[in-house]
Amino acid sequence: MILEQIKNPEDVKSLSLEELEGLAQEIRTFLIETISHTGGHLASNLGVVELTIALFLAFDLPRDKVIWDVGHQSYTHKVLSGRKDLFDGLRQHGGLSGFPKRKESPYDAFDTGHSSTSISAGLGIAQGRDLMGEDYSVVSVIGDGALTGGMAYEALNNAVRLKNNFIIVLNDNNMSISENVGGMSKYLSSIRTGEGYNDLKKGVVNVLERIPGIGSHLIDRIKRTKNGIKQLFIPGMLFENMGITYLGPVDGHDIRALQRTLLEAKKLDHAVLVHVMTRKGKGYAPAEKNPAKFHGVEPFDIETGQFLKEKKYPGYTDVFARALCRLARKDERIVAVTAAMPDGTGLNRFAKKFPKRFFDVGIAEAHGVTSAAGMAAAGLKPVLAVYSSFLQRGFDQILHDVCLQELPVVFAIDRAGLVGSDGETHQGIFDYSYLTCIPNMTVMAPKNRWELEEMLAFALCLERPVAIRYPRGEAYRGLKEFHQPLAYGKGELLYDESSEGADIALLAVGSMVSTAEHIREKLMDRGIRCSLANGRFVKPFDQDLALYLAKTHSLVVTLEENVLQGGFGLEVTACIHTHYPEVKVYPVGLPDAYVEHGNVSILREGLGIDSDSIIAALEREGLLKPQET
Secondary structure: OOHHHOOOHHHHHOOOHHHHHHHHHHHHHHHHHHHHHHOEEOHHHHOOHHHHHHHHHHOOOOOOEEEEOOOOOOHHHHHHHHHHHHHHHOOOOOOOOOOOOOOOOOOOOOOOOOOOOHHHHHHHHHHHHHHOOOOOOEEEEEEOHHHHOHHHHHHHHHHOOOOOOEEEEEEEOOEOOOEOOOHHHHHHHHHHHOHHHHHHHHHHHHHHHOOOOOHHHHHHHHHHOHHHHHHHHOOOOHHHHHOOEEEEEEEOOOHHHHHHHHHHHHOOOOEEEEEEEOOOOOOOHHHHHOOOOOOEEOOEOOOOOOEOOOOOOOEHHHHHHHHHHHHHHHOOOEEEEEOOOOOOOOHHHHHHHOHHHEEEOOOOHHHHHHHHHHHHHOOOEEEEEEEHHHHHHHHHHHHHHHHOOOOOOEEEEEOOEOOOOOOOOOOEOOHHHHHHOOOOOEEEOOOOHHHHHHHHHHHOOOOOOEEEEOOOOEOOOOOOOOOOOOOOOOOEEEEOOHHHOOOEEEEEOOOHHHHHHHHHHHHHHOOOOEEEEEOOEEEOOOHHHHHHHHHHOOEEEEEEEEEOOOOHHHHHHHHHHHHOOOOEEEEEEEOOOOOOOOOHHHHHHHHOOOHHHHHHHHHHOOOOOOOOO
16 A cells, blocks of 8 residues: 555655556545545545645645645645544544644645635735745645636736746636536636647647757747747637736646646746646546535445435425525516525526526625625515525625615525534634624524525515525424414514413524424423523514513523624623613523534534533523432
């Protein structure tokens, strides 16, 4: 086993080409076997094995810095930098992160998790290098999917000004999570298929090399004027015209060709882009056939490619997608927008049924928000489906382009709350806070699958900005018997025990309603009567309901799966204490901190928002009499 001999990056440099190719195959086998048990990002990692090996050959890590855009393709990087034996705990609580983490290893130059950031980060590091008078290489690896994000172009625009070496590796696999869209995808496709330039270059070089004495001199002259030749054969030459030297396209699975090109790129005293063509999912047939399915996977059977855990019941994403399609059949003004996530948000279903009313903007959340605002201004009813952690990237556009004009855009916010294994950059735990501070915004959160359907229909009739926030995973099927019709800004009293002498009232929103239900059941089993209310609206929250609970109970406990800072609980607390200062209010939520990766159940327990932990906390605070043993 060649892989067993690799203890640090220097070991890679001592291998022959044959051994390097064997190493690539062993790494693929290792990744497939490991991820089939732990889950993780598979297709993207299989596609960059040779590229990663070439980077380790051409550069001196960790002295040289490699920044991986998004970072979900950094598994081979981690294997080759001494972390292979930690992969059994990949994305598990307390284990190896699925993304680069500076605190995890000196070989991780920059924390990443969201798209289109690597060129900006790399440029900043290069500028710091130059000002500090240091001498090392900086490489930003970015995918073609990430080039749909505007931040990448802002960085490219500024990279031109750098007067020292900075290497941008464009990992071009014609995919982001799903298939790429837009003009940049078409442009790169024209380069991939434009073989005329490379064929001509090889032919000219071969002929000139045979001319004694002057051949090499002529080759150097041609290299200095190669931009004119490229203009004839490659459409646009966007990067060269900006002032960034373009090298490629290079076969991303040819280790020696990659190494040679990267070494050539190191010689330049300005920004250079190396265009590398890879195949997402390479080496594993099911992932090559369906790279979107194998982008981020749960444990699966290697032989069949089938996931081991089958869904028993529909998830919130499925419920949303089906409800949206039903509503769209009745209203032709309803359109759907997503940012490179048609599969993850469930909008692939909508796209098949209503292709002309479906818009995938690529990894460009800010543009997606403002384009949805434009659609609303034109009389449409846009629904923007997006993950909570990604919607953060469009905050300014929500603030100014949607809410300032009170345009009726519906934000379907998926993966809200704790999402688990992807860690800090993907936990959707800030949206209550950053949305409720915006004027004219309405924020709702359903208690179960049926309430999500009702909220979507309700939101599309409101004619104002609305956000509906729902968690990842199976849609809750409890509390079906409670279905009080939705009224704007009004909650729902599920169990009122005040007439029976209850001292405690639980006021929960969204995913925490089911947790509150479990708390109530456990307290009732102990003979402690407890009322329960479903907030439904986070903004505007139901002040009348909150004040009723305060008037009839001595303790009100609020529950939310969001950071407490700027969240639902503090708003309710302020309201109650203004009118009933003697009533105790205990807000339950997440701390003012980033939450690392791990199983959601383990995270909930560790953060103190599961039912047993909340009861224990109330006992510790003296708000609840401890259970007698």
